[in-house]
Amino acid sequence: MKKMIAVATACIATLVSAAAFAAAPEAVSAPKTAQQTRMTTCNADAAGKKGDERKAFMKECLSNKPAAAAPMTQQEKMKSCNADAAGKKGDERKAFMKSCLSSGK
Template identity: 75%
Template structure:
């Protein structure tokens, strides 16, 4: 009986070893992807230099989105107004440019 349990336990361990590669291919969350990027950038650094680099890299905040300027709005609205003419275009542009984004 003990041999059967030992064999079953060994089989359970063997199947869990095969399941590990599937877990490794799971999609990364933002922290994991940040860690991978910082780790790749730290290539060649060692000791305290690497430690300081990794600390700074991992604590860095992502860049803020650029504010929408009037010029950007104008380009977007012009592209969206393609095919409209006259009063229809004028009304569309007025609405589009005054809309909050």
């Protein structure tokens, strides 16, 4: 009888730990690469465009060339720098943002 209780207790403990492991969230995913971040930003900016217009816009946006028409507004620059700073924290992020916002990006 003591053996059955010990085996049952071991089985329950194993099931509980397995359930806890299965319910644990996935490890934090790796930060996005610059290209992935650019893709996300360009995709959001292309909202409302369709067909050839969207295709041309995405090609230009993803090529990472500055727009020939008008310089970036401060808000656009902040959005772009913020997207590029994904994955950076603390002093590293602060230094990157300062550099990015002061550059002609």
